[in-house]
Amino acid sequence: MRRLVRTGDWRAGLASFKDARSAGAPPDASARLLCAIARLRLADGDGAVAARQAGAVGGAGHGVQDDRIDAALVKEAGGRVDMRRLAIAPLIRKGELARAVPLLRVLVQAYRDIADDRRTLASVLGRLKCWDEAVECADEAAAIAPMDPDLQGARIQLRLLASRELDAAAVARDTAGLAAADLPNAHLWLAALLRGGQAGAAAGMAAGFDATQFANERVAAAAVQALAADRRIGAAIDAGEAALAAGLDGAALRMHLGLAHLERGYVADKAARAQLHFTEGVRLSPEHLRLNALQGETLLRTGRYVDALAPLSKACELAPGLVQARSLYARALRYAGRHADAADQALKLVEAAPDSPRWQRSAAAALVQAGRVDQAGRLFDRYLRGRADRLPGTFAQALRELEGRVDDASTLSAIPLARLDWAWSLRRGQDGVDREQWERAARWGYLADQLxxxxxxxxxxxxxxxxxxxxxxxxxxxxxxxxxxxxxxxxxxxxxxxxxxxxxxxxxxxxxxxxxxxxxxxxxxxxxxxxxxxxxxxxxxxxxxxxxxxxxxxxxxxxxxxxxxxxxxxxxxxxxxxxxxxxxxxxxxxxxxxxxxxxxxxxxxxxxxxxxxxxxxxxxxxxxxxxxxxxxxxxxxxxxxxxxxxxxxxxxxxxxxxxxxxxxxx
Structure with missing residues (x-):
């Protein structure tokens, strides 16, 4: 019976088991476990039936009788390898993840000191988007083998997938020493630190890598991104070019290397180098949304309006709801002289965000250029009425109310910190001025001009x-x-x-x-x-x-x-x-x-x-x-x-x- 089940002959194995019992031979734990696995594999595909047949209907505390599967039976049978090879792995391969979970839970209960089963359970739960339990399983596995870089990487990755960026960054920071030991997955540490707002720490880690020895394109791309995020633009470009020279290439690497060149501005030679990387990135990954958008935007900003149309159109096709790509496409159409098409794209932006003053205003202009003046007038009037409804009764009252809006989240987010820092560096005769009060006055002026x-x-x-x-x-x-x-x-x-x-x-x-x-x-x-x-x-x-x-x-x-x-x-x-x-x-x-x-x-x-x-x-x-x-x-x-x-x-x-x-x- 054991031989038949282990070679996948489920029916013959069960028949042999039945014959042995009829002959009075008491089955040991190994035989009972293999019998339960055979019944599981013969299940008709219904998850509830299979789980009931297996006896694995819950977590700890759910014991079973006879030949059903529970932690005690698996432990007594020494059945870890049989469980993984004959029951769990086939379900995972077929994508029947929900059926695999209760079996993995039994295995984890039976072998509490083995990290690998918890790692597998965490991965399956993550694929099912059961984030909290997946993170808990990964943490338990890492507690068993804290120096395993794969397990620490899994902890980080699951937190990122669960949108727990700050938590992921904390794990990455605490285990930073393992990133160098696990170079193939070092991009996970860099991504976590970046998404957790720790660009300096990410750049410091990236700077410690040998740019000629990146393990793969993903790590190289993440290193370039991390260095650029910390404004180490020269180092980012050097790292990216070194990775290319070492034979690494890929869409993400090309994208971040092109972006690093653009961070030095749109001066012709810099934009040309960026454009080369974006073009190659699109060749490597034609369906890459951001690369198509970046290629089109760079062509647009260097005056190649007609050339910009194809990649921007592709970006809109890939993500119809992405307003930034569509607004760039509308601008490219305008400067390419296709005013009717530009107006149509501008109206799509208004449809997507009917209350946005920015799109209403630009759509009205596009309609005028397309000769649709009456429609433009109606749209612009609606735009003005919407703004008028939000204005106070008198100008003096509106001016007084600006002080109360200076610290609004919308005002704070509208002015990039880089602008404030630059302006602060240009001031003269204000050495004793408090920076916080200075910024509030600057934001007031921003609002006053809009008013x-x-x-x-x-x-x-x-x-x-x-x-x-x-x-x-x-x-x-x-x-x-x-x-x-x-x-x-x-x-x-x-x-x-x-x-x-x-x-x-x-x-x-x-x-x-x-x-x-x-x-x-x-x-x-x-x-x-x-x-x-x-x-x-x-x-x-x-x-x-x-x-x-x-x-x-x-x-x-x-x-x-x-x-x-x-x-x-x-x-x-x-x-x-x-x-x-x-x-x-x-x-x-x-x-x-x-x-x-x-x-x-x-x-x-x-x-x-x-x-x-x-x-x-x-x-x-x-x-x-x-x-x-x-x-x-x-x-x-x-x-x-x-x-x-x-x-x-x-x-x-x-x-x-x-x-x-x-x-x-x-």
């Missing part, structure tokens, strides 16, 4: 309430008067600093004929809409021509030199950061022989005052390139002086702030 725009757009006919905070108009008018008297146009260069939207009100109050370059769609029904040249629904050449016409017609044209809607806008280095910068203002002033000035409104004691200073004029015979560089230097110096001042005048959004990164280490 001014919301009031101008949503409280039509009541703009004068916001105008009451304006001050110093006489001084500004006196500065502008000489420029206005000759009837020529002027270039007013602004930046994304201070209450920048106050400028719209200022020039209107002074009666200065002006045009503002703005991202507001041209269908806006606000009182100042006629003064806008919209970048939202015009191409770059159309915006440029409109600006030159307005200047030639004697208008003051106001534009934020540090902002550009085009995703491939050029960047320059300013105070250790990359910022978008357009030389159009300087070139227009040179071409038309017009004056130009730097303008930045500021909050002073709750009132908005105005910083305005003349920018260089072209010298006789000075070519446009030399002038543009001299003009840029003067503009950036004035911008630098503004950023050194009070934190409420930083703004911290758009323009110079968009690409701010934490400094690189090493």
């Amino acid at each position: 001014i725009l919301e009031w101008l757009e949503c409280r039509q006919g009541r703009e004068e309430e916001a105008m009451e905070v304006l001050d110093g108009l006489d001084e500004l008018e006196a500065f502008l008067q000489p420029f206005l008297e000759d009837g020529r146009g002027m270039v007013v260069a602004t930046a994304h600093v201070g209450p920048m939207y106050a400028g719209l009100m200022v020039l209107e109050l002074l009666g200065v004929p002006s045009r503002w370059i703005s991202s507001t769609p041209s269908i806006a029904g606000t009182s100042y809409a006629s003064a806008l040249i919209s970048t939202a629904d015009k191409s770059d050449p159309q915006v440029g021509r409109a600006m030159l016409r307005a200047l030639a017609d004697g208008y003051a044209v106001c534009l934020a030199v540090d902002g550009a809607p085009n995703p491939a806008a050029p960047r320059i280095v300013f105070e250790g950061q990359e910022i978008t910068y357009s030389s159009f203002a300087a070139r227009a002033a040179h071409r038309l022989g017009l004056p130009s000035m730097f303008y930045a409104p500021r909050w002073v004691n709750g009132r908005v005052v105005h910083s305005v200073q003349a920018l260089p004029e072209a010298q006789p015979g000075e070519n446009v390139e030399a002038y543009a560089l001299r003009w840029q230097e003067a503009y950036l110096q004035l911008l630098r002086e503004h950023l050194a001042g009070s934190p409420e005048n930083l703004r911290l959004s758009g323009g110079i702030w968009r690409h701010v990164r934490a400094p690189e280490k090493g």
Whole structure:
């Protein structure tokens, strides 16, 4: 009977068992266990029947009689190998995990000092998503063999799968010495530390590995990711390139290596190297969602709009609900000239998040470009009504309420720490300022600028309430008067600093004929809409021509030199950061022989005052390139002086702030 059962002849084995009993031979524990296993294997597939036949219907304390399986029987029979080989392993191979669990529980009860059975039970429970019990089993196994790196890795992995990141990071930190001893699974330690918010510890571990001796591509990819997360960008790139040179390759490694290159900015050579890795990653894994999105985004941001369409379309196909990929796809369609398709994609974003002001605004612009003006108007009106409903009754009340919103979670999350750190490093004459209070003032300024725009757009006919905070108009008018008297146009260069939207009100109050370059769609029904040249629904050449016409017609044209809607806008280095910068203002002033000035409104004691200073004029015979560089230097110096001042005048959004990164280490 034993021979027949162990060779898989279940029916013959049971027949032999029956004959032996009929002949009066009492079965020992081994025979009874093998008989129960044979009955289990002959079960009709119903889990409850099989479990009942096996007698393994519960955990500890559920004894059985006759030839049913329980811990005592297994122990007496010395049946661990038979249980694993004949009963448990076949169920796991067939994917009948729920049937395997009670049998594994019996085995664990019978052999309490053997870690491997608990390891198997933990794995099966994890596959069934019974996370708490799986983690408990893995912990029990590791307690038996604490120096087993596989078991410690299982503890970490199960916690990560159960979304217990902090717990996983604690285990990884406590067992960090085993990661080097278990290099094939070292990525688990790195992943746990990263997801637990301990980038420094993860990078320290990664830095201790020999980059030419990574055990596999997963460890190499995790090491590159960990080093980059701790801003050790150079070390991350070196590690990734060393892994490739050593013959390791894979989609994850290519992705994290490409991202490390991008962390140094979108300067052409860096973006080109990143693009090579993303392209190779997509080749290795064509269905990889993030790699397709990254490949498309990098192509988009380097001006290869048509080339960006295929990978971004693929990303949308792989994850229809991923709004970031769809928004990039819509932008690529727009800049590739496919305005109707761009509008359709923008509307899908609105459908996915109907209450999102961002998607409503961009969809309205896309509809205008596609010629669907009436539909755009209805959408934008709905967008404005939704925002208007959230505004307080008066502007003064809204301004007072900002203080209560400074510490809201939404405000805190809207401003990346890297922007605050950079701005803090630029301040002057504020050595005794408390950082916490300084940040609160900076967040207040961020909210105040948003409020001014919301009031101008949503409280039509009541703009004068916001105008009451304006001050110093006489001084500004006196500065502008000489420029206005000759009837020529002027270039007013602004930046994304201070209450920048106050400028719209200022020039209107002074009666200065002006045009503002703005991202507001041209269908806006606000009182100042006629003064806008919209970048939202015009191409770059159309915006440029409109600006030159307005200047030639004697208008003051106001534009934020540090902002550009085009995703491939050029960047320059300013105070250790990359910022978008357009030389159009300087070139227009040179071409038309017009004056130009730097303008930045500021909050002073709750009132908005105005910083305005003349920018260089072209010298006789000075070519446009030399002038543009001299003009840029003067503009950036004035911008630098503004950023050194009070934190409420930083703004911290758009323009110079968009690409701010934490400094690189090493």
